[in-house]
Each structure stands twice: as structure tokens, then as C-alpha cells.
Amino acid sequence: MKHIVIIGNGIAGITAARHIRKLSDYKISVISAESQYFFSRTALMYVYMGHMKFEHTQPYENWFWKKNDIDLIEGYVNSIDTDANKLIFEDGHHLNYDDLIIACGSKPNKFGWLGEDLNGVQGLYSKQDLELLEENAPNKEVCKRAVIIGGGLIGIELAEMLRTREILVTMLVREKNFWGGILPEGEATLVANHIREHHIDLQLETELKEIISDDKGKATAVITSKGERIDCDLVGLTAGVSPAIDFLKNSSIEIGKGVKVNKYLETNISNIYAIGDCAEQMEPTGLRKPVEAVWYTGRMMGEVVAQTICGNKMPYNPGVWFNSAKFLDIEYQTYGWVWAKPKDYEKQFYWEHPDGKKCIRISFHKDSNAILGINTFGIRLSHEKFDQWISEEKDVAFVVQNLNQAHFDPEFYKKYYSEIKRTFDNQFQSA
Amino acid sequence: MNNTVQRNMSLSGEPPVALNTIQKFSVLLGMFGLGVLLLALFNVSFPNKTTWLTISLSAITLGIVIFSYGAYADRSAGIKNDGVWQKSISSRGFLAWLLGIALTGFYIVLYFFPQYLGLRNEGDNVGVIALFDPLSYFLSGNPASQWFVYGTLYTIAIFAFGIKFIWKYRHNRYEILRTISVMFFQTSFAFIIPEVMARLKKSEAYKDIPYYDLKNIWPLNYNNFQQYRVDGFISSGDIGMALLAFGILSIFVITPVLTYFYGKRWYCSWVCGCGGLAETSGDSFRHLSDKSLFAWKVERWVVHSVLVFVVLMTTAVIHSYLSYDASKYWLNKDLFLIGVGVFLGLLFAIIWYFKKEELQKDARYGAIGYLAITLGLIAIHYLSGSSVFIFNPETLRSTYGFLIGSIFSGVIGTGFYPIFGNRVWCRFGCPMAAILGLQQRLFSKFRITTNGGQCISCGNCSTYCEMGIDVRAYAQKGENIVRASCVGCGICSAVCPRGVLKLENDKPKGRINSDAVLLGNDVDLLDLVKQNKN
Secondary structure, three states: OOOOEOOOOHHHHHHHHHHHHHHHHOOEEEEOOOOOOOOHHHHHHHHOOOOOOHHHHHHOOOOOHOOOEEEEEEEOOEEEEEOOEEEOOOOOOOEEEEEEEOOOOOEEEEOOEOOOOOOOOOOOOHHHHHHHHHOOOOOOOOOOOEEEEEOHHHHHHHHHHHOOOOEEEEEEOOOOOOOOOOOOOOHHHHHHHHHHHHEEEEEOOOEEEEEEEOOOEEEEEEEEEOOOEOOOOOEEEEEOOEEEEEEHHOOOHHHHHHOOEEOOOOOOOEEEEEEEEEEEEEEOOOOOOOOOOOOHHHHHHOOOOOEEEOOOOOOOOOOOOOOEEEEEEEEEEEEEEEOOOOOOEEEEEEEEEEOOOOOEEEEEEEEEEEEEEEEEOOEEEEEEEHHHHHHHEEHHHHHOOHHHHHHHOOOOOOOHHHHHHHHHHHHHHOO | HHHOOOOHHHHHEEOOOOOOHHHHHHHHHHHHHHHOOOOHHOOOOOOHHHHHHHHHHHHHHHHHHHHHHHHHHOOOOOOHHHOOOOOOOEEEEEHHHHHHHHHHHHHHHHHHHHHHHHHOOOOOOOOHHHOOOOHHHHOOOOOOOHHHHHHHHHHHEEEEHHHHHHOOOOOOOOHHHHHHHHHHHHHHHHHHHHHHHHHHHHOOHHHOOOOOOOOOOOOOOOOOOOHHHHHHHOHHHHHHHHEEEEEHHHHHHHHHHHHHOOOOOHHHOOOOHHHHHHHHHHHHHHHHOOHHHHHHHHHHHHHHHHHHHEEEEEEHHHHHOOOOOOOOOOOHHHHHHHHHHHHHHHHHHHHHHHHHHHHHHHHHHHHHHHHHHHHHHHHHHHOOOOOOOOOOOOHHHHHHHHHHHHHHHHOOOOOHHHHOOOHHHHHHHOOHHHHHHHHHHHOOOOOEEEOOOOOOOOOOOHHOOOOOOHHHHOOOOOOOOOOOOOOOOOOOHHHHHOEEEEEEEEEOOOOOOOOOOOEOOOOHHHHHHHHHOO
């Protein structure tokens, strides 16, 4: 019987394991050094905030794995012998595979800052990071102030977490606008205002210069690019993540930024695949990036690679891009592509509610008027509907007219579709 | 003790803050109000009962309301479950056990030893019940009973904690409207109207009219068809007959129709008093419900067994006071028993014929088993000629009243809020929830839809489901949630950080989409899954 080994028990690796089990009776082993059982990494913040206990982040009960005959191995893979189809673990023991799926995920970015390896400096990605945070910032007495480097999703989540324990937070963001690489100015400003209302000291156009150590090797302050010194007990490094593939450096598996894969998620070695955060697409689909460190894409790659391994060779061909997040109390959804700086073929329509907590931006083609994408803040819209409208290249006027069909807010919520439509008509139709 | 050594995150986490000044003041105020009741309990006789009762109840209400103001007013609107699993009171800590034991003790005294509260059959009440006499006289013209004391405190709890709930979820209009509804039905239908209606008893024509909380429907109201009540209804002219008719209509017409359109939530989380208390006072404990598969299996067997129990018990009780003589009254013993048998058999046949494939294997076994028991007991009755079934109907009724009505719904159901969560009774014990659940599962427009492929399996929805449904299991598959136990509280939708869940009433067709495939991939995978199913 074929033995499929999966390195990593995140959403990508576990989705692959589950689908392989649905499609076959291969022997399946999943290796993780992080945790015995699969948990939702995106939910780690809720454990620190006290909304959930760690076991609540585990989607399956502990008996699930045995019942489905999926072996869980706790261990850290040090290297891969691709000629002998063998994994070598840190403790020296070996494991043979027939097919190998690398789904080892990411690690927080470090850019060679002075002091980036001091105690009290950490990222937020793994379960161990959370345990470390519990040590570094258990309360506002031990951790009086935290400085967070980088304004993205993990940065804002870390800020929210620390604020629930009333720890003072300063965020240093390199760009002129919050998450400015992704969000157009309207949304970025809305989020920045919202962040400041939550008593978070947001400093835009400010970078980290160095982290100062005390005499015990622990971070005690940061110096910013503006020359300011900020005393702090915790430095959160949240300037993005990159594939955690150091253990592959001496193998014959081809790597770039991540593990290089083709459309079929195959590496240069025929029986080895890579999926999720750590995979780097050599031919990315459409406008997508080669490395997509997003929950949903990890899940999709897991589904696809399972098909291939079980004899139904299938390319990774994701449909309309989508993503979502929550900025403190504001939910964010995006479908299709809305560029922070509009492309030359792109026109954008923006509506914002006077309360500054809800907005919507629709991007469309300036010649054909076909909808290209949508951002919403504080309004829930149906994924299915927008998936359909964007693939069918519906006219933007039609979309604005029929927004209520994509309504997904809870019952009795106030609807803003007529106001949005009026604003749209004023901007584009009456001209 | 060194905190940093403790690596278990669920234990080492520290709650955000101690109480703020406003909250400290409100705790003092509320405890003062409770203190007055406690003193009364120990027979301190207050000089002016009306004044002291007003002071006490106002202090309790204001204490809760001001506490909520201190907790939520200066925080931005949104989900704020910070520290829920780190605070003693809401994570089965010392305070939770203390509260659980105190509540349980209160229920035991209330149900079984009301004399300790000051109830007197002869002469005037004493103790804490006497303190409530003025209010009771004002409403109904009668002295208070332990149930009046309980009803008053119950209403205050729903009202004051309802305000807390609204504050906490003020960004969510579904929650606000639902809570106002629950507060309204408790205050008017469950408390004031029945008390005022009791004044009818003063006139000769209505002297036997039973106390009737109109929203309390059989089988939750398991006493509604007892002899004294039915006699009371019949002897109370048009009003009595109207009430009796309403009681029967509620079962066979009103609830099925409303449940068809809106799901069982119209009752369980918009109207019902048990649900009302669970949603308001019990909100701080909603995350304690057990989500394991094991708990789900226990739940299905226990709640449906209670339903069968209540059907048998009611049949036996009604049968016991009907006559054999068809000339005396059209509904005689035989006609009634045959009617019940035919009705249950027919109901079973219809469900089996139209919805068989929707029932899981154990549900089928259960349904057949229970039908066999019920029909078997009726058959035994005819063959052996024993009085009613093989049990004495009064024994059956008192057993149900003790085990289910008192111990389950009160002592365990509410007393154990801080340990087992706030909907233990609704989930494991309520026969009304079981009936509405069957209706909801088999024919209703209600479902919770999931948003394409947006679920991140974080687990907030499952954690905060008070009915112990593993909502995430559906959401991460992109499958609609159609469950008998769902009371439609809407919290899963509220706590979801990705806006994945939506409570909906829509066309029955396509309600159960077990074929659902997560969006995101190209269509090939979708087709493939469909092919594999064929």
C-alpha cells in the first residue's frame, strides 16, 4: 500500500490528508513539530484574548484521526533524502514515504534589524509563538508597552490581542497608509481611524531602525526611523511571512522563495509535492502572486493535490480571488481584484457611510464596464454571488443595481444599497 | 506561585482587568438589594414592606444595569468576549461553582421546601414571601406564593440582564429585537397578565379559571390538560372555552405554522421564558455547552425520551378522567385512546413516507421503538383491561413533574448554568423543543446558510453555540445548517469574524445541501465531486 507522508498539519496538509482518505485507502502520515492535533492557526488570537480555549480551535475531536486511520507523528524533519525516499528527523530516526507532500507553512519575516533576535522580540504565527507571547506579555504590569512592526493583518490582530489586556501598543507602519500595499486610500484611512479609536498609537511612514537591549539581553526599547526612542517590553515582528523551508536547503528539491511547484503542485522531484504557504507557483494563475500565504488557498491546494495523488491528475486552478479579515470590530471581505493603485485599465467606485465604519469599493474595467472586484468593510456580501458576477464579467451598473441580491448581513440590519446606488449614479451615470 | 512556568494556555491566560469603579459601585448596590431579601428570608420583619420591596428590587435591577454600563458603555460596539475563558465565573472556576451551588440550593428550597421561604398555608406569610405580599396584592389581589416570588425575580432577571445583553450586542439589530421580544413576553404574558387575570376568580362565573401563561404551550406546560384545569376552563364560560381552545390550537395549528415559516426560533429565542432566561441571564455561560459527538448522541436520546414520556403521561391523565359512557360526553375513553393511536400512527406514517431519507439510522430505530412502545401500551390496556396502560396516571404525572418539571428544568437546567451552560434544559430536556425541533428539521423554511468558501474553521461559532451544535463542522464544508436543536439565537452569525453565517427563512427547496462544495477552485472539482456522488 502506498504511503503518503505529509509534512505539516496546517489547513493545507490536513485538507490533503482528509481528501486522500476520502478517495483512497493509502497509508497516511502527518508530521508536525508544532502540535499533535490540527488546529486553526488563524484562531490563535482568540485563545490569548480568552474567547476560546486552545482545544476549541481544533476542528476535529481527538478520536477523529484514529477513526480515519490518519497517523499523526510529532517530530521535526531535519532533512529529506529524495533518492532513498526517506525523511530524517531531528532525533535521528527515519521515515520512508512513497509520495511526500510538503505543507510546512511560513515563518515571520525578519529583515536583519539590529536586535531582532533579542528576548522579547517575536512574531505571531505558530502555537509556540502564542506560548511565548503569554510569557512576554501576560499582563500590563510585566509588559507595559508593546511596539508592533508592520501594518498588516497579523499586526492588527496582535494589537487587538494586547489591548484586551490593556497593554499600551504602538504600531510602526512603513507606508503612508495602513496596509497601503493592499488597501486603496479610502479604506486604509477608514481602518487607520478605527485603529486610533481603539487607543492604539498608529505611526505611519515610520520604520524600525533598531531594537535596544537591556543588560540581560532583553528588548527594552526601539529606535524608529524618525529617531524617536520608544521604551517597550515586547516587539512584535509582523511585517509579513515567508516560507519556512530552511530544512530543504541541502536537499535536491528546487527552492526559490518557497518550494517551486508547477501547475500540478509537483516539485522537481516526481513524487514530491508542495502546497500551502510554502509553495511557490512557477506559473501563477492570473494576477495571483507566486506565494499565497492565505488560509483559503492552502485549503484549495490541499483538495487539488489529493486528487492528483489519488490518480486524477488535476492542476491547481483557483477561481475568483477572495479573502476576508477583521480589523478590530470591522469585518472586511474582498472578491476579485481591487488594486490599491488602480491599474491603467481600471476604474473604481467608492462609497463610505458617514459613520466611517462601513464602505464599499467596486473596481471595473474602464472600457467594458465589466466588474473586476469589490472591497467591503462592515457589510457582508455573498461569496457565491460575487464569484458568479465576476466570472461572468457583469456590468458594474448591473452589480450596483442588484447588490441586494448578494446581501449577507444578519436579518434586520440596516441596508445601504439604495444609498450606494444613488452615490454611484451621481458619480458615473448622470455625467 | 510562579505564573510563567505554567505552559497550559487555557490556564495561564490572565483576565483583562479587575472591576472598574462603576462596576464596583453597582456590585455593592445589587448586593445590597439581595441582602434585603436575605434578611427577609431570615425573618427580619421590615416595617414598611412596600418600600423595602421596592428598594430591594430596584437596587438589584439597577445594580445589573449599571454593571453593564460599566462593562460595555465606553467600549466600541462589537463582539467583546475578552477574558471569558479566563474569568473564574465564566470558566467553571471557583465563583462559578459557588454560584451554581447557590442557585441549585435556591431551586431545591423553592420547589420542595417553600415553607423555609416563609410560605404559610394558614395565616399570613412570613419571611421573604411576606415581603412580596404587597406587590402580589397589587397585581392579583392575593397574597404571594413562592411561585410569585420566583416569577418576580425571574422577570427582573430577564429584564435587567436583557438590558445587559442589548448593550453587549448593540451592533446587532437581530439580537436587540429578539431580546426586546423576550423581555416583553416575560413581563406581560408570563407575569402581569396571568396575575391580573387571577382577579377574575373573584367573580362566581370564573372562580375556577386556571392560572394561565398563554405562551406556555403543552408539552412544556405539561399540566395544561389535567382534570382540574380542563374542568376549570369548561366551567368558566366563553373565556374558559376560548383558553382551552387556544391551548389546543397552539399545539396543532399555531406552532406548526409559525415553525414552518420561521423555524423554532420564533418560540425558543423570541417568546419562551426558559429560553428568555437562558439568553439573558445565561448569556455569560453560553460557551460552556458540550460540543462533543457523545453529548450530541446523549442529547438526542434524552430529549426525545422526555417527549415520549410526556405524551404517554398526558394520554394517561386525560384518559383517567374521561368516561366510558359515550352518551355522557362525546369524547369517551375508548374514542380518545383510539384517536391518540391513530394520530400518532398517521403522523409516523407521513413522516416515514415523505422524510425517511432525512432521518439517520438511530433516529429511525428510535422512532419505530417509541411508536411501538406507545401503541403497545395502548394495546395492553385493551387486552388486559387494566385501568390505564400499566401505570397509575397520577403516579406517572407526579413522576414527570418531579423528575422533569422540577429536577431537570429547574434544579439542573438553571442551577447548573455556570457549569453546563445556559441551555441544558432546552437542549436535553424540553419536550416542546423536541417537537418544534422535529418540525424544524422536517419541514421549515429556516436554515443557516454559509458564505461560499470563507470559513477559516476558527471555532468561534461552535464555542458560542449554546445548544452545543458544532456549527463549524458545517461552515467549513460550506453546508447549510439544518438542525433540530438550533434555537436560532443568531450568536454564531454574530461572533463569526468572517461573516460566514446567516440565519434565513427561504424556500424549502435546496435547504439541505449536503452536496455543497466550497467555492474557490475552478468548476472541474465541483463537477468531479458530483460525479463521484453518482
